Amino acid sequence: MKLYSYFRSSAAYRVRIALNLKGIAYETVPVHLMKDGGQQLMADYRSLNPTALVPTLVDDDLAVGQSMAILEYLEETHPQPPLLPGDAKGRARVRAIAQTIACDIHPLNNLRVLKYLKHQMGVDEEAKNTWYRHWIQEGLTAVEALLADSDQTGRYCHGDQPGLADLCLVPQLFNARRFGCDESGFPTIVRIDAACAELTAFQQAAPAAQPDSEA
Amino acid sequence: MKLYSYFRSSAAYRVRIALNLKGIAYETVPVHLMKDGGQQLMADYRSLNPTALVPTLVDDDLAVGQSMAILEYLEETHPQPPLLPGDAKGRARVRAIAQTIACDIHPLNNLRVLKYLKHQMGVDEEAKNTWYRHWIQEGLTAVEALLADSDQTGRYCHGDQPGLADLCLVPQLFNARRFGCDESGFPTIVRIDAACAELTAFQQAAPAAQPDSEA
Numbered sequence: 263m264k265l266y267s268y269f270r271s272s273a274a275y276r277v278r279i280a281l282n283l284k285g286i287a288y289e290t291v292p293v294h295l296m297k298d299g300g301q302q303l304m305a306d307y308r309s310l311n312p313t314a315l316v317p318t319l320v321d322d323d324l325a326v327g328q329s330m331a332i333l334e335y336l337e338e339t340h341p342q343p344p345l346l347p348g349d350a351k352g353r354a355r356v357r358a359i360a361q362t363i364a365c366d367i368h369p370l371n372n373l374r375v376l377k378y379l380k381h382q383m384g385v386d387e388e389a390k391n392t393w394y395r396h397w398i399q400e401g402l403t404a405v406e407a408l409l410a411d412s413d414q415t416g417r418y419c420h421g422d423q424p425g426l427a428d429l430c431l432v433p434q435l436f437n438a439r440r441f442g443c444d445e446s447g448f449p450t451i452v453r454i455d456a457a458c459a460e461l462t463a464f465q466q467a468a469p470a471a472q473p474d475s476e477a
Numbered sequence: 478m479k480l481y482s483y484f485r486s487s488a489a490y491r492v493r494i495a496l497n498l499k500g501i502a503y504e505t506v507p508v509h510l511m512k513d514g515g516q517q518l519m520a521d522y523r524s525l526n527p528t529a530l531v532p533t534l535v536d537d538d539l540a541v542g543q544s545m546a547i548l549e550y551l552e553e554t555h556p557q558p559p560l561l562p563g564d565a566k567g568r569a570r571v572r573a574i575a576q577t578i579a580c581d582i583h584p585l586n587n588l589r590v591l592k593y594l595k596h597q598m599g600v601d602e603e604a605k606n607t608w609y610r611h612w613i614q615e616g617l618t619a620v621e622a623l624l625a626d627s628d629q630t631g632r633y634c635h636g637d638q639p640g641l642a643d644l645c646l647v648p649q650l651f652n653a654r655r656f657g658c659d660e661s662g663f664p665t666i667v668r669i670d671a672a673c674a675e676l677t678a679f680q681q682a683a684p685a686a687q688p689d690s691e692a
Binding site for chain 2: 313323326327331334338350353355358360362364370375378382389392393403404408411
């Protein structure tokens with residue numbers, strides 16, 4: 263498999279964790295989101311992935327974008343170890359936590375959105391960072407409630423095996439820290455993030471461990 | 478099942494289509510996103526769904542938010558008729574189209590985001606509408622390419638049965654029309670939307686057909 267990735271993209275970071283957890287060998291193809299005006303916007307990348315976003319997974323004749331679609335594909339084609347629990351209600355819970363991050367936080371803080379705020383709307387740096395932190399605060403407050411109020415939460419977001427919710431949470435907390443968000447309201451999230459940080463699969467997926475890292 | 482819904486919420490609209498396609502009886506519990514300062518923000522709704530967003534599906538002891546998690550849950554618990562194709566690569570394609578809408582368009586145009594732009598950033602009505610149309614234009618351009626460039630597209634987004642991508646696409650096009658977006662670049666999308674409009678499951682899920690409609 264080939265993963266078109268950018269070291270700091272949290273959507274690519276999710277997929278890298280999943281590939282590592284499942285022990286799937288893959289080749290990283292770096293796509294630099296800033297260089298050349300954004301390599302993801304170039305015609306050859308667009309022909310592979312018309313959304314002009316990273317990541318894209320290539321597996322034989324399949325080229326698929328959208329990290330959440332990629333993660334479900336990896337789960338279906340490489341079921342062990344599972345990223346989702348065995349029961350439908352548990353899977354619904356895990357997917358809802360994951361999508362609170364993937365739908366309610368991440369899309370609002372994506373590079374293209376920050377660029378629009380700056381260049382099309384003339385929003386200054388401070389207001390842009392306030393926006394960034396606002397959606398993280400809103401989203402992680404919901405995630406913290408979903409985690410703290412459930413006896414299904416264990417060492418990780420759902421029980422004692424890392425899975426789909428964890429691999430969305432860790433990259434989001436990484437971004438929260440980059441932008442200096444206040445973590446004091448999220449004790450469960452911080453505890454789970456620390457548990458994930460002990461795992462090689464998460465360590466090797468981190469931005470600083472990527473071949474295209476600039477850290 | 479109970480669906481906490483708002484007639485004009487496109488995330489709730491997706492779930493209503495799925496429930497209808499699968500012939501699942503459900504009760505609508507209206508949550509008015511404007512009345513009382515937003516009923517989704519009230520403590521009793523938040524205790525059901527900490528994200529304070531609609532929809533929420535309640536099925537026995539399960540209360541789950543996030544439309545894409547709900548749709549996967551319905552697919553797993555009521556597999557017929559399927560919303561996803563039988564092969565993993567086909568499912569990846571359909572989920573990627575669906576999530577281009579659910580992750581790349583919808584979250585940016587959600588009510589809470591438009592309110593933030595207006596009240597926190599002081600963005601005027603015209604700039605807000607330009608923002609709205611911009612993300613629809615970007616996202617539907619990608620969806621059109623994904624549909625037009627594939628021989629897997631049929632009467633609907635994937636083959637000749639309506640599914641997960643269609644039930645995300647139709648509510649998004651409904652929103653695009655509400656905001657006067659230019660559809661001329663999206664012939665495949667417009668054709669598929671018209672095919673869906675002939676189906677009772679889609680007709681009965683439309684905002685104007687809901688018990689809380691104000692149309």
